[in-house]
Amino acid sequence: MTTKQSTREELRAAAAGGYTARHLSVLEGLEAVRKRPGMYVGTTDSRGLMHCLWEILDNSVDEALGGFCSRIEVVLHADGSVEVTDDGRGIPVDSEPRTGLNGVEVVFTKLHAGGKFGGGSYQASGGLHGVGASVVNALSARLDAEVTRSGKIHRMTFRRGEPGTFDDKSGPSPDSDFTPFVNGSQLEIVGKAKRGVTGSRVRYWADEQIFLAEAQFSYSELVARARQTAFLVPGLTITIRDGRVRGSENEETFMFDGGLSEFVDYLAVDPAVTDVWRLQGSGEYTETVPVLDDRGHMVSTEVSRTAEVDVALRWGTGYDTRVASFVNIVATPKGGTHLSGFEQALLKSCRKVIESNSRRLKVGNDQIEKDDVLAGLTAVVTVRLAEPQFEGQTKEVLGTKAARGIVSKVVSGELEAHLTSNKRQDKQQSQMLQEKIVSEMKSRISARMHKETQRRKSALESSSLPSKLYDCRKGEVDNSELFIVEGDSAMGTAKKARNSEHQALLPIRGKILNVQKASIADMLSNAECASIIQVIGAGSGRSFDLSAARYGKIVIMTDADVDGAHIRTLLLTLFFRYMRPMVEAGRVYAAVPPLHRIEVIHPGSKGNEYVYTHSEAELNAVLAGLAKTKKRYKEPIQRYKGLGEMDADQLAETTMDPSHRTLRRVNMADFAGAEGTFELLMGANVAPRKDFIIAGAAELDPERIDA
Structure with missing residues (x-):
């Protein structure tokens, strides 16, 4: 062994010996969230800030999904805080048996805690992992939670996830003096409520130590989310108020009884080929999941689930595709098994119907593809199921395998019923849709053949281009x-x-x-x-x-x-x-x-100057400037009726020469x-x-x- 090899072996042995269990960090509770916020909210910029708001808002929407909430209000305050209020059942305030803590403290301080695991409180919900509220609390400089239940208004405050009390002599602020609870914690009763009135109010200030200085709440994103949610939960009223700039407050309220059908009408912008078709159904499936037993142990248990499918769709004359997918009102922008099942059913049903009419449609031996069917489609695909499996906390992709087959079966059956219906209106729309899909297929094949022909032509062949083109x-x-x-x-x-x-x-x-x-x-x-x-x-x-x-x-x-x-x-x-x-x-x-050309007269041997204007207002301004400086110009002023009235030099100078022209992008x-x-x-x-x-x-x- 050489001297260099010996040295490397000694260094490696020393490094290995120095790396022991004492060097391992164990982050407990909300410490892990503050250390790695990106793992829970994606980023620490404006997107992460908005994700925190979605977590709190979705908790209120889950109450509406269960039929316990009819009104939600979101307020963006001038001090940078945001407040979400609902008239749901309110967070439980009694003591949780295992921890001995009240329900509010459990929800806002314990990861993977909540009422959405066992399925008893929520049959279908957006919040699934039990970390949403506690993550927001951990990433907030201050969070105030008020719960109205049993005729009383309960209140609890937190600083960066730690419960305690703020000294709010000059109003609520994260900078107020804070006293943490030492010997246990308490849920303060701050008022009385009318009999039967329940609900929750959460107000929090995002922590500037966590989020970037330029991170801001987006009012437009909030309005879009509120409108979307109101479409997905018919009858729910959502009010958004932006009070960040005094004197220019914005407020919008959304409530739709039509649900998904209204949503599709809102999303669609091209003229319709079909009416909005509603495809609804459900399916049963079983899955093995760990369930918490009476002794607090996780036991693998086979449970029976029901997945409810609700789809609204229509085809238009355009070729763009707009498909929005949701699971328990949570948007899944990257799709998942439910969207795969939907697209599979569309292709299967349309192929089946078009093949049965292939002679009338003159399809020949060509095959309909997915893009042909999706052209001009606007659709909203929703599924509701208990404890869906998402890929990650941001819930952008549904992973529950059974959803694919159930959605495919429901959509296939309902869509084929529309496409083969003998009702006059459905029959007419079905024929128009089939013709559109076949037209898309023929256009795709024609474009492909044209591209292949162009590839085969040599660079010297110019006959493929129009004869009237003057190429560079x-x-x-x-x-x-x-x-x-x-x-x-x-x-x-x-x-x-x-x-x-x-x-x-x-x-x-x-x-x-x-x-x-x-x-x-x-x-x-x-x-x-x-x-x-x-x-x-x-x-x-x-x-x-x-x-x-x-x-x-x-x-x-x-x-x-x-x-x-x-x-x-x-x-x-x-x-x-x-x-x-x-x-x-x-x-x-x-x-x-230009519209006009003004020839400004210069005395003496100096040549005249030409000034071009592009509007009447600009012409009047130039003439006023000439009068002010006592400069003369030739009458009449030339007014261009068209490009053909210009000579080559004028056209080059005003419109074509990159060093002088003006273009509008x-x-x-x-x-x-x-x-x-x-x-x-x-x-x-x-x-x-x-x-x-x-x-x-x-x-x-x-x-x-x-x-």
Whole structure:
């Protein structure tokens, strides 16, 4: 053995000898939560802060699920605290036999303690692990719990999970002097309540030692969660109040009797192909779980369970899929066994019905796939079962295996009944849905074949692109730009104004097809739409591949008039509906051509100056500035009716030259808002558009209308 090897062996032996049981840390109680908060709430930023609020809110909602609560109120206070009040049964206040502590202290200080393990108090609940309230308490600088039961109002306060009393001479605050309980703890009675009145109130201040300084409660997320919960628990009233900024308090109240059907109507934004169908049922299953016996020992016991399935769904004319899944009103954004069973049943039922009508639908030998069925689907999938198995405390994925088979069986039976019904309305909607699914299948196959054809073509073959495309010379995607130009007159000027190295031109003839109303087949058969999709080269709809796009920027260049705005809207509708990733990536732009050109006269040998303006307001401001500086300009001021009126130098300087032009990037920060706007302006339903036009008629300047 060499000297170096000997040294390494000695160091390793010394290190091993020094690592003994004394070096192991044993975290007890709520210490573990404060040491590793991410394990329980995910993160210590705003998401973790909101997760704590969901834990407290879900405890109140569980009371509503059991039929004991009809009203919940959430208040965001100006001092950074949040308060959740309900009219449920209230947390038990009597002594818990094993620990000797009152029920409030057990719930807020003991991990894995609560009324949701044995199944006696809650048949189906969102809180399952018994750590929610105690985790929030551990991560709070202060928590106040008030319980109304048996005609009395009980109160208990905690600091970072430790029970005690605060000296609140100047109002409740986590900075008040705190005295922990030493010889046991007590539940203080602070008032009386009317007979029959019960409920709980929890107010807490998140600990700044745990959460990041920039962590904030999100009012919009809270409102969305409250609305969602009110849909899932029909009849429950939830009030949200934001009092963080004095003088600008917000308050919203949600209550829906329609339940999931109303929820689907709220989520769906595209025109309907079917009505909202409600699929309901239940199934039995058994599982072996550890149960606490009378002696306090965990014994493996086989228990019988019931899973209740409630699904609301409808298909629309679009191709986007919106499926929200829940277990006992807890959202499962990453799905799980219940969602797998739902999708399995959809595919199985639709395949079965379409195969029986394959000759009428002209399906041939092609196979329906899941994406074909999910296109345009809006659905809410809920299951209620006792003690569901989740993957982790954040409950994002359901793991209960039996749920898959039960959901699949219920959905298959109920959906096939709708699809094969002899009722006139159901039969008509079933036929429309089958035609839509088959159309999606054919579009998918067509897009795949087109992509395979493109791959087989060599780089020298250009015949696949439209003859009217004036392509750029360089193939660098990042620096390339495609200008979609309105009209041939503008095209002639644009050819001279462009930089042919990296700027391509594609002319279109007037107003293209309104794809918001048209079917996919009509869109693909439209020459202008097909040319745009073909030139961009990334496909359309679900098969759109952003990485295959041939250009880094798409610039819509239309005249600065009402018709130009209409054409631009039609083109944006095409991109939003069938090439949305381009918009989401910020690669779609609208050119901003000027409306006016002012020739400012300079005396002497100095040449005249040209000033471009883009609106009447900007023109008036420029003219006022010239008058103030006593500068003269040529009359009349040139008013551009269209891009074709400009010469090449003017078009290049104002609209195409990157060093001088102005472009508006089209973004989509609010998806639901954008969807609603496109449906309002371009959809098949005329009445809302008429109301919108009438409401805004007074604000329209008649001079802007080219008539």
